[in-house]
Amino acid sequence: xxxxxxxxxxxxxxxxxxxxxxxxxxxxxxxxxxxxxxxxxxxxxxxxxxxxxxxxxxxxxxxxxxxxxxxxxxxxxxxxxxxxxxxxxxxxxxxxxxxxxxxxxxxxxxxxxxxxxxxxxxxxxxxxxxxxxxxxxxxxxxxxxxxxxxxxxxxxxxxxxxxxxxxxxxxxxxxxxxxxxxxxxxxxxxxxxxxxxxxxxxxxxxxxxxxxxxxxxxxxxxxxxxxxxxxxxxxxxxxxxxxxxxxxxxxxxxxxxxxxxxxxxxxxxxxxxxxxxxxxxxxxxxxxxxxxxxxxxxxxxxxxxxxxxxxxxxxxxxxxxxxxxxxxxxxxxxxxxxxxxxxxxxxxxxxxxxxxxxxxxxxxxxxxxxxxxxxxxxxxxxxxxxxxxxxxxxxxxxxxxxxxxxxxxxxxxxxxxxxxxxxxx
Numbered sequence: 165x166x167x168x169x170x171x172x173x174x175x176x177x178x179x180x181x182x183x184x185x186x187x188x189x190x191x192x193x194x195x196x197x198x199x200x201x202x203x204x205x206x207x208x209x210x211x212x213x214x215x216x217x218x219x220x221x222x223x224x225x226x227x228x229x230x231x232x233x234x235x236x237x238x239x240x241x242x243x244x245x246x247x248x249x250x251x252x253x254x255x256x257x258x259x260x261x262x263x264x265x266x267x268x269x270x271x272x273x274x275x276x277x278x279x280x281x282x283x284x285x286x287x288x289x290x291x292x293x294x295x296x297x298x299x300x301x302x303x304x305x306x307x308x309x310x311x312x313x314x315x316x317x318x319x320x321x322x323x324x325x326x327x328x329x330x331x332x333x334x335x336x337x338x339x340x341x342x343x344x345x346x347x348x349x350x351x352x353x354x355x356x357x358x359x360x361x362x363x364x365x366x367x368x369x370x371x372x373x374x375x376x377x378x379x380x381x382x383x384x385x386x387x388x389x390x391x392x393x394x395x396x397x398x399x400x401x402x403x404x405x406x407x408x409x410x411x412x413x414x415x416x417x418x419x420x421x422x423x424x425x426x427x428x429x430x431x432x433x434x435x436x437x438x439x440x441x442x443x444x445x446x447x448x449x450x451x452x453x454x455x456x457x458x459x460x461x462x463x464x465x466x467x468x469x470x471x472x473x474x475x476x477x478x479x480x481x482x483x484x485x486x487x488x489x490x491x492x493x494x495x496x497x498x499x500x501x502x503x504x505x506x507x508x509x510x511x512x513x514x515x516x517x518x519x520x521x522x523x524x525x526x527x528x529x530x531x532x533x534x535x536x537x538x539x540x541x542x543x544x545x546x547x548x549x550x551x552x553x554x555x556x557x558x559x560x561x562x563x564x565x566x567x568x569x570x571x572x573x574x575x576x577x578x579x580x581x582x583x584x585x586x587x588x589x
Contacts, residue, residue, distance in 0.1 A: 180244070182492040183416065185500055186485065187237050188507030190230040195517050195567075196560045197227035202525035202540045204556035211467055213460055220553060221463050228470060231314045232481040234510065235402055236409035238318060242325055243413020246279055282587075283326035289588050290319030293515070301518035308391030312371075315514070317397040324403035325410065333414065336407045343404025347373070348475050350400070351450045373400045375471040398472040405478065428490050434483025441476050442468075448475035502568065508575050512589055516567055524559070 200210075200223060208215040210224035294316040299305040328336045355374050359366035370376040379392040415426045441448040442465055449468050468477040492500070506513055530536045535546045578586045 180416075181500070181504055182489050182495070183237055183240060184507035185492045185495060185503040186233065186489050186507065187510055188503035188505065189488075190233045190485075191506050191510050191513050192503075192564055193227050194230040194234075194514075195521070195563055196556070197224065197230070198518065198521050199560040199563060200224070200553070200556040202521050203528070203559040204551050204553050205540055205542055205545075206551045207543050207545070213463055213467060218460060218463060221460075221467075223553065223556070225463075225466055228477070229481045229485060231317075231397070231470075232405060232473060232478055233485045234314070235318055235321060235405045236412070236482060236485070238321075239325065239406035239409025239411075240413045240416055242279075242283065242329065242406075243410050244416065245282075246329065247413070247417060249279060279329055280326045283322045283329065286588060287319040287322030287326065290315050290322065290511075294319065297515065298518065301515070301522060303522060304394075310393045311396055312393060313396045317399060317402040318406075320399050321403040321406040325406055328407055328410070333411060337411045340404045340407030340411060343401045344408060344478055345475060347401040347404070347472070348448055348450070370395045371399060373398050373472055396471065400472060401478070402473075405473075405482075424490055424493065427486050431483045431486030431490070434479045434486065438476055438479035438483060441479070448479075449477065450474065505568070505572050505575050509571050509578065512574050513567060513571055515589075516570065517563060520563055520566065521559070524563070528559075 206216070206220065210216045210220045213221060216224075294312065295310060296305075298313070298315055299310055302311060304311045325336075328339060350373050353369065353373070355366040355369045355376055358369050367378050370378060375395055375398055377388050377392055377394050379387075379389045381389045381391065412430075415423055415430070417423075418426065442453055445452045451467070451469050453464055453467075466480065468474055468480055470477055473481075525540055526536045529540065529546075529549075533546050533548055539545055
């Protein structure tokens with residue numbers, strides 16, 4: 165994101181390319197999830213193993229990597245921007261070559277007010293986009309529904325990072341570990357229980373740690389009554405994930421050999437911790453594995469809680485992502501180039517893909533069934549409709565192919581004509 169403004173004389177750094185490739189990969193997977201929502205909605209949740217097929221479940225599960233990886237890498241980008249700013253200021257930057265020399269890079273000093281100000285303004289900008297342009301793309305604002313999703317969580321997390329970057333690196337590490345490791349201790353607190361004391365306690369709790377709907381209709385007689393706010397992404401633990409990504413920047417700026425070693429070790433440790441916690445059935449996810457149907461034991465193992473992301477969910481997604489980062493480091497060729505293109509303009513891709521999927525699906529269903537309503541996201545379905553997962557995959561391929569050209573063009577604009585506004589899009 166921010167770190168591609170290094171001067172031309174800066175030597176190539178494959179690990180940064182790998183970060184862009186990984187980000188591009190999860191952006192493409194995210195489009196698959198949204199294509200499934202609009203082009204092949206099912207009458208049951210894809211995570212419901214009592215009804216969903218393994219193919220439908222895995223189609224949903226593979227997209228679970230998107231939000232954690234995106235937020236984590238956003239934190240890494242903050243570290244890299246901080247290192248770049250240090251280099252521009254004339255200080256001795258951490259060594260960033262790809263040799264195997266046994267040099268341990270020193271972390272950049274705590275950020276100055278400029279980085280904090282940037283994170284503050286960018287975070288507020290992302291929240292504004294979620295409430296306006298993105299909300300309009302989903303269609304919610306037109307029916308009085310505000311949906312707080314991943315861009316909102318990303319923006320709020322940047323507001324937290326605006327404070328953390330002014331503190332020593334250890335403060336971010338402690339905050340990130342405490343938030344990610346301990347937030348499931350809050351699972352026993354529910355908005356319904358808090359509402360018995362005061363509704364003013366229940367509403368902020370839904371924003372902080374419990375997915376839910378907040379109605380603005382004083383005469384509401386049912387839980388989901390418009391107008392209102394659907395908190396799809398509660399805030400906790402996303403700032404902790406971003407803080408850990410920021411701390412990972414210290415690894416990302418190591419020479420090649422220790423960087424690969426540490427990244428692989430961290431990824432393997434996350435996967436091992438996930439398996440141990442999942443088997444222990446004691447902590448880290450409100451839905452233990454033994455509550456799932458036994459017909460698909462492997463899928464039941466993977467069926468963790470995303471809203472809010474449990475500790476097990478984060479370990480399950482970030483662990484393999486770190487191993488993928490190691491594999492992508494040596495990945496070259498046209499596929500790598502295309503992944504890197506999407507990964508360098510993630511917000512641009514995000515803002516384009518939602519209206520494209522929404523509008524194109526409405527056109528398709530009007531042509532086939534004569535309807536254009538918002539039924540695509542769920543029942544009741546019109547007469548004659550039968551969910552077909554292959555339709556979602558076909559639409560996904562078409563959407564990604566269609567967006568390649570504008571994303572490549574915008575990537576070149578950002579590279580050749582750097583301007584302050586390009587860092588916000």
